[in-house]
Amino acid sequence: MAVGWFYLASLALSFLGSMCILFTVYWMSRWHGGFAWDGSILTFNCHPVLMVAGMVVFYSAASLVYRLPQSWVGPKWPWKIAHASLQLMAFILTVLGLVAVFKYHNQAQIANLYSLHSWLGITTVFLFACQWFLGFAVFLLPWASVRLRSLLKPVHVFFGTSILSLTIASVISGVNEKLFFSLKNVTNPYSSLPGEALFANSTGMLVVVFGLLVLYILQTSSWKRPEVGITTERQPLLNEVE
16 A cells, blocks of 8 residues: 555656646746746746756655665665756756846846845755755765764755755745736736736645645655665565555
């Protein structure tokens, strides 16, 4: 039964993650004119899409690599590569997302990093960068001792889930901030819940549901990779068949 629930949750997560990206793309296309890379407002439209794809979907996929039952047997090295590669892709998309917003702000002569959303977002990205480089140096390269890895692993795991939580908060505040700006001084203000507001709010809630499901999977003890030398009684996925 545990196997069935795990793959059902994974299937739901794949669907929700795809919908998060598609909904964000549709929001920027339908109400804000699409995308470009010329420093105009269309460049800014790349920002929410890249951040959702990178910091939400790819980052979550990287976090869940070691929850796959296939990763529990055989050498751990290929799964470390997969974990690091997905995080690197998330980081690249995130950097492009930051470039998009700074490029637009600088060309439009808009101040950078003044809102709570920007403070929260840049803090999240900074922690993510530190997390990736530390993880690469300690857990992927062969120089670190087993003792050092054991000491740093709880810290790595804590910041992994914390960064995801901060990411969700950043997305929600970003959706809210975008709507306040785009629906200011219009016939149908944000308070009247026009079509854009309804759709964008729904997109934000979709991201919240996705994030909560990721956190649930990460916290479920029976879906965690067994530690070497520890009995697998808490990990029934290893012993069950569908």
